[in-house]
Amino acid sequence: MAVGAPSPRDPVPVPAARGWAAELRALLAWRRVSHRLRRALRSALVTFVVLSLTLWLMPGVRSTDVFDTLGLVVLVAVVGAVLRPLLLAGVVAIGGWGAMLLGVVAQVTIIAVALELDPAERVNGFPGVVMAAILAVIFAAILDWMADSGSDATFVQEAQRLMRGVRRRQSGRRLFTLHRSYPGTEPGMLVVQLDGVAEPVLRWAVRAGNLPTIGTWLSSGSHTMRGWHTGLPSTTPAAQAGILHGASPQIPAFRWYEKDVGRLMVANRPRDAAAIERRLSDGRGLLADGGVSIGNAFSGDATTNLLTVSHAALPGRSARGWAAFMASPYGFTRALVLGVAEVITELHQARLQRRRNLLPRVSRSGAFLALRPASMLLRDVNVSLVAEQMARGAPVIYCDLVDYDEVAHHAGPARPESMRQLENLDRMLGALERLAPEAARRYHLVVLSDHGQSQGATFRQRYGETLSRVVDRLAATPVDEPASPAELEVTREPEFPKGPVAPLLVVSSGNLALLYLTRHPHRLDREAIEQAYPQLIAGLAAHPGIGLVVVADTDGPVAVGGEGTHHLRDGRVEGVDPLLAYGPRARADLRRHQESAHLGDLVLISAVDPVTNEVAAFEELVGSHGGLGGWQTDAVLVHPADWPVRPDALAGPDGVHRQLVAWLEMLGLRSANDGIPGQAPEESPAPDEAAAQVAPGEPLPASTASTPSPASPASPASADGAVGEPVAGHGTETRPGAGAAPRGGEGAAARGGEGAAARAGQNAAAPEGESAAARSGNSPVAIRPGAPVRSSGGNPLPQAAAGHDGAPTRLSRSRQA
Numbered sequence: 001m002a003v004g005a006p007s008p009r010d011p012v013p014v015p016a017a018r019g020w021a022a023e024l025r026a027l028l029a030w031r032r033v034s035h036r037l038r039r040a041l042r043s044a045l046v047t048f049v050v051l052s053l054t055l056w057l058m059p060g061v062r063s064t065d066v067f068d069t070l071g072l073v074v075l076v077a078v079v080g081a082v083l084r085p086l087l088l089a090g091v092v093a094i095g096g097w098g099a100m101l102l103g104v105v106a107q108v109t110i111i112a113v114a115l116e117l118d119p120a121e122r123v124n125g126f127p128g129v130v131m132a133a134i135l136a137v138i139f140a141a142i143l144d145w146m147a148d149s150g151s152d153a154t155f156v157q158e159a160q161r162l163m164r165g166v167r168r169r170q171s172g173r174r175l176f177t178l179h180r181s182y183p184g185t186e187p188g189m190l191v192v193q194l195d196g197v198a199e200p201v202l203r204w205a206v207r208a209g210n211l212p213t214i215g216t217w218l219s220s221g222s223h224t225m226r227g228w229h230t231g232l233p234s235t236t237p238a239a240q241a242g243i244l245h246g247a248s249p250q251i252p253a254f255r256w257y258e259k260d261v262g263r264l265m266v267a268n269r270p271r272d273a274a275a276i277e278r279r280l281s282d283g284r285g286l287l288a289d290g291g292v293s294i295g296n297a298f299s300g301d302a303t304t305n306l307l308t309v310s311h312a313a314l315p316g317r318s319a320r321g322w323a324a325f326m327a328s329p330y331g332f333t334r335a336l337v338l339g340v341a342e343v344i345t346e347l348h349q350a351r352l353q354r355r356r357n358l359l360p361r362v363s364r365s366g367a368f369l370a371l372r373p374a375s376m377l378l379r380d381v382n383v384s385l386v387a388e389q390m391a392r393g394a395p396v397i398y399c400d401l402v403d404y405d406e407v408a409h410h411a412g413p414a415r416p417e418s419m420r421q422l423e424n425l426d427r428m429l430g431a432l433e434r435l436a437p438e439a440a441r442r443y444h445l446v447v448l449s450d451h452g453q454s455q456g457a458t459f460r461q462r463y464g465e466t467l468s469r470v471v472d473r474l475a476a477t478p479v480d481e482p483a484s485p486a487e488l489e490v491t492r493e494p495e496f497p498k499g500p501v502a503p504l505l506v507v508s509s510g511n512l513a514l515l516y517l518t519r520h521p522h523r524l525d526r527e528a529i530e531q532a533y534p535q536l537i538a539g540l541a542a543h544p545g546i547g548l549v550v551v552a553d554t555d556g557p558v559a560v561g562g563e564g565t566h567h568l569r570d571g572r573v574e575g576v577d578p579l580l581a582y583g584p585r586a587r588a589d590l591r592r593h594q595e596s597a598h599l600g601d602l603v604l605i606s607a608v609d610p611v612t613n614e615v616a617a618f619e620e621l622v623g624s625h626g627g628l629g630g631w632q633t634d635a636v637l638v639h640p641a642d643w644p645v646r647p648d649a650l651a652g653p654d655g656v657h658r659q660l661v662a663w664l665e666m667l668g669l670r671s672a673n674d675g676i677p678g679q680a681p682e683e684s685p686a687p688d689e690a691a692a693q694v695a696p697g698e699p700l701p702a703s704t705a706s707t708p709s710p711a712s713p714a715s716p717a718s719a720d721g722a723v724g725e726p727v728a729g730h731g732t733e734t735r736p737g738a739g740a741a742p743r744g745g746e747g748a749a750a751r752g753g754e755g756a757a758a759r760a761g762q763n764a765a766a767p768e769g770e771s772a773a774a775r776s777g778n779s780p781v782a783i784r785p786g787a788p789v790r791s792s793g794g795n796p797l798p799q800a801a802a803g804h805d806g807a808p809t810r811l812s813r814s815r816q817a
Helices: 020-027 030-057 066-094 096-117 126-147 153-170 199-207 212-220 236-245 270-280 320-327 332-355 367-392 403-411 416-438 459-463 467-475 486-492 526-532 536-542 586-593 652-666 687-692 810-816
Strands: 187-194 223-229 255-258 263-266 292-294 304-306 396-401 442-448 504-509 512-517 546-553 556-560 564-567 573-575 602-606 634-640
Touching: 030 066, 030 126, 066 096, 096 126, 126 332, 153 367, 153 416, 187 367, 187 416, 187 652, 199 212, 199 223, 199 416, 199 634, 212 223, 212 416, 212 634, 223 442, 223 652, 236 270, 236 396, 236 652, 255 504, 255 512, 263 270, 292 367, 332 367, 367 396, 367 403, 367 416, 403 416, 416 442, 442 652, 467 504, 467 536, 526 536, 526 546, 536 546, 536 602, 546 586, 556 586
Parallel strands: 187 396, 187 442, 292 304, 292 396
Antiparallel strands: 223 634, 255 263, 442 634, 504 512, 512 602, 546 556, 546 602, 556 564, 564 573
């Protein structure tokens, strides 16, 4: 932490209150007046162009006089000023689906009323007026987007207006007041999850200069980037069960079968998610004590849940951010119009893949055409809801943005379409940074992902048959399998399985599959399975598309491959080790997974290419996650550079949960005694012991902050700005191939083992048998080799790019200009 910088926990002094005269002078300052005049002029110009184009296209229009059109522009402005507050009040009162419908109707209504009141009476008849109003709304959304050069400037301005209104109402002030709320001083934490973004993908995109927001944070030294290992299963439900509740072992896959009740559980099905959360929750999740969950699978015991699957309901009347987004011309209506453009873009990109014969690829039609614009709409809604909660001063907010994950499933994790979505997410982070000065707290931003994705042709594409067909052939008995990918089953097969379940049931999640013998009420061991189906285990292990068959045996779980077996309990290998292609963490991941509830009788993981790290998903997805192999277990964590990191912070989702809780305690947002339920407060280690637990280049725990060391801000090295130098093999620049992201295996050996010696044997939460060399990707990123990375004192969002000495960086200077 920089000398003289405020502690992340200490509030910033509140500026002295100004009198009404000073407030009036500030209100009439030329900068603010000129800004309002530019906005009014732009709005009038856009409305004039929209109305002129609409009237020109409409048949039977009597006049296209310029002065009549200018009068209609004024009329639209007056009608909007009168009706929009009333319509917003109606949207707030209705909430939910009604708000979405009324939000679209509101924009059309304003134009329609203005056309009806037009003295020139150029559009006659109700159908003509409605058609003209709809065309005008569409043209306005397109022109506003073009005027912003494809940015979100207008969207951010609307969000800022929303936040000011929320804070004005909370303070009890009148509708009109000269006083503006000051930025909050108490600390808060905002956690943004970039769903499905692998650490190598994010690192490469930053080095390519495609993510200016995150890149500026990293290069300025305000934040640092670390990789963390998700373990098995590498799915959003398992990750959020761990991150939000500290209970990832409750989730064996994205979907699974429960023999005791004869029911297939799908984690994104609301009724199933609610049942799962009841098992996860102990009342002390990450978001307990006033936190907010937005767009997540589970609530984390949040006080406020918005668009959370386990609390299946659209935001109601209390969520003003939802209503404002729906009622604003720059919100839902704009998102609908741009969503149509996304569909057209998707059709064009899919056609390009076919014409270029780009492989691997899958069909990108059908439900995916709706998923892509829906994910964009959800992103904008989530940001609007986050803005409202920041204005309300929620102590901790956790929001999931799914754009990248949805597109990468069908296009590929490093394809241009997916990288474009990642750039959009970076722009949303920039929008949140611009919204921070309006917040009621001094928010610190943490960005993380829940898993990565691995690319590859699907199992069916490679071998001409599905996994269920292979099982059917080997077992010579009926086999059931959902026909839809896991994330689409909730809409395509909501009642699967119907009627009596077949003797064998295959449930896939990416390149992970669980095979259940449904006629038996408990999980069977190897001997029982081979007695019932003698050819099943050997036949599956010998299949070229299946790399591992994991089954319980008399001496513990065993991973069976085509040419050998690996006993997971003692590490004994017979023949060729089948885990070699899956990396040094595979044994620990499989052992931990074998302790999950409702696990299949057999656990199958597809083969992985040792050169390209491609996997063969059992679902029809180019980019997949759920099992092992490739980048799907390589998640990322971006956090303030000088925040202390626990030794076990990178050991699975539960470790990330413990780290986030520790940061909340550091910020004073949670009592240390209430941090992790069922766990006694940890004793602070001696300075030497704490230093031994931290890898080179990692910040020391708070208990050792005063002890001079190479990584300590109190040391001469940190005074010179040399804190956080990259660990050898990880912080150095990599050079991906021209025009493409680095291949999956590149740098894997270089990353393995960073800081392992400092942590070997220290991590009590790490699974037994996990090698020290397996701890990869856990050192801060270095954007420019040899460039100093300085600590910023845990700067919150408004000062996210501030330098070590408090001077503005290039980012802050450009924004001031």
